[in-house]
Amino acid sequence: MDDDKLISKKDVLERMGISYGQLYRWKRKGLIPELWFIRRSTFTGQETFFPEEKILERIEQIKDMKGDHPLDDLADVITQQVNAKLQVAFDRLKDLKWFDASILDACRIDRTEGGPLTIQETLCVAVLSALRRSARDEELELVRKTLRERLDPVLLDRVTEESLQLHLLRKRLSGGGISAEISLAVIGPAGIVLDPEIESVETVDLGHLLERIKLDLAKETEAEPPAAPSARNTEEER
Amino acid sequence: MSDEKRSASLSGAGHLSGGDYTRVSISGAGKVSGDLKAEALRISGAGKVEGHTEALQIAVSGSGAFAGEVVADEMRVSGAARIDGAARVKELKCSGSYRVKENIQAEYVKISGVLRVGGDVEADLFKASGGFEIEGLLSADKVEIRPGGRCFAREIGGERIDVRRGGYREKGILLDGFVRMFTGRGAAEVRADVIEGDEIHLEDTAADVVRGKRVEIGPGCRIGTVEYTERLDVHPSAEVKDQKKI
Numbered sequence: 001m002d003d004d005k006l007i008s009k010k011d012v013l014e015r016m017g018i019s020y021g022q023l024y025r026w027k028r029k030g031l032i033p034e035l036w037f038i039r040r041s042t043f044t045g046q047e048t049f050f051p052e053e054k055i056l057e058r059i060e061q062i063k064d065m066k067g068d069h070p071l072d073d074l075a076d077v078i079t080q081q082v083n084a085k086l087q088v089a090f091d092r093l094k095d096l097k098w099f100d101a102s103i104l105d106a107c108r109i110d111r112t113e114g115g116p117l118t119i120q121e122t123l124c125v126a127v128l129s130a131l132r133r134s135a136r137d138e139e140l141e142l143v144r145k146t147l148r149e150r151l152d153p154v155l156l157d158r159v160t161e162e163s164l165q166l167h168l169l170r171k172r173l174s175g176g177g178i179s180a181e182i183s184l185a186v187i188g189p190a191g192i193v194l195d196p197e198i199e200s201v202e203t204v205d206l207g208h209l210l211e212r213i214k215l216d217l218a219k220e221t222e223a224e225p226p227a228a229p230s231a232r233n234t235e236e237e238r
Numbered sequence: 239m240s241d242e243k244r245s246a247s248l249s250g251a252g253h254l255s256g257g258d259y260t261r262v263s264i265s266g267a268g269k270v271s272g273d274l275k276a277e278a279l280r281i282s283g284a285g286k287v288e289g290h291t292e293a294l295q296i297a298v299s300g301s302g303a304f305a306g307e308v309v310a311d312e313m314r315v316s317g318a319a320r321i322d323g324a325a326r327v328k329e330l331k332c333s334g335s336y337r338v339k340e341n342i343q344a345e346y347v348k349i350s351g352v353l354r355v356g357g358d359v360e361a362d363l364f365k366a367s368g369g370f371e372i373e374g375l376l377s378a379d380k381v382e383i384r385p386g387g388r389c390f391a392r393e394i395g396g397e398r399i400d401v402r403r404g405g406y407r408e409k410g411i412l413l414d415g416f417v418r419m420f421t422g423r424g425a426a427e428v429r430a431d432v433i434e435g436d437e438i439h440l441e442d443t444a445a446d447v448v449r450g451k452r453v454e455i456g457p458g459c460r461i462g463t464v465e466y467t468e469r470l471d472v473h474p475s476a477e478v479k480d481q482k483k484i
Binding site for chain 1: 379447
């Protein structure tokens with residue numbers, strides 16, 4: 001999805017001033033995702049490349065933090081930090097064009113103090129806003145629960161990488177004079193095929209929505225100074 | 239099933255249903271159905287676990303087959319172990335044969351027999367004096383290999399990589415024959431596509447690319463390209479097609 005520029009492993013080591021030992025160790029500890037290791041054949045033999053922006057930013061983070069945390073805990077800490085970075089100031093929500101204040105209740109978000117929202121909460125607000133006109137209240141609640149319980153960091157990554165969609169579906173069952181309707185919330189890739197008796201109420205493109213949130217927020221923040229960079233820590237590990 | 243933990247011992251042909259045990263000992267031909275959790279598992283006959291295995295200690299001196307994942311603090315194999323899932327073992331010592339279909343994640347690995355891995359091997363310290371075949375990446379802070387048979391990994395990476403002659407050559411013909419039985423008749427050498435590390439010392443090694451900070455290419459090496467940043471020494475009997483200081 002991202003049009004990522006690639007950087008070779010040796011350039012990463014040189015630019016960041018780290019060693020092979022560190023890079024392999026960080027990979028083993030789960031600090032650098034396997035997906036970022038892109039192996040290619042070059043004229044000098046097999047070489048490994050990385051998405052430049054992602055790897056440089058991640059190594060910067062690891063170097064900053066490894067003084068304060070044992071390496072084994074760092075993977076968790078970094079995941080949290082990445083999510084924390086995506087937090088959205090609550091007060092800023094109302095500046096967003098698509099934001100619908102009445103949806104906050106349905107999202108069960110109560111921020112009288114104006115604390116920050118996680119990116120999951122923000123995405124939830126956006127999804128429910130998009131569904132509000134066609135979905136019933138119970139269905140909004142179903143979608144909210146689905147997002148709350150299923151939208152972990154792993155799925156959040158996949159939302160962007162695989163352009164996941166959220167489908168709100170209904171199916172009517174009848175027999176013996178009784179009929180009932182069930183609603184389903186499904187998160188999956190585009191182009192799912194349903195049985196003909198299922199009514200698709202609404203499909204929300206989560207990847208698109210997430211991009212839009214980020215873009216809108218980027219626009220809003222342009223005026224503000226960027227987040228304070230933490231002090232670089234150049235001490236050697238071990 | 240009761241919550242009370244119990245011990246089980248199978249001798250002769252036996253069958254045990256999975257669950258939570260203190261000690262499990264299989265000395266005949268025993269089969270465990272389902273997932274097994276135990277403080278200690280000892281297999282001295284032919285044992286098979288048909289689910290996942292989780293134990294503090296596992297000792298295999300006969301033949302042990304594990305259909306699922308194996309998680310253990312310590313695993314010692316002097317017979318043969320075959321794992322169809324992944325192995326997460328803090329300390330792994332094998333003087334027999336050890337086969338894993340997926341990855342091995344460990345802190346310490348010591349192999350003096352033979353090792354076959356379908357995925358990657360990750361450890362803090364990896365020591366091998368037998369033979370191995372690793373389809374993926376072999377990565378450790380310190381990789382120490384004394385080839386006693388054919389040693390292959392697609393990629394080897396870490397802080398220090400040290401390959402030296404020795405292994406079974408000096409330990410007699412019997413063990414040597416055993417290792418070769420499993421690894422084939424090839425010479426005792428290391429073969430890899432790529433070797434990367436900060437301190438690299440190689441002997442009897444064939445690799446397409448070696449990249450490192452300080453690199454020593456010793457006797458019996460055939461290397462395609464060496465890329466180094468600080469220092470490179472090449473033994474007169476070694477063959478290095480291309481070398482580049484970066």
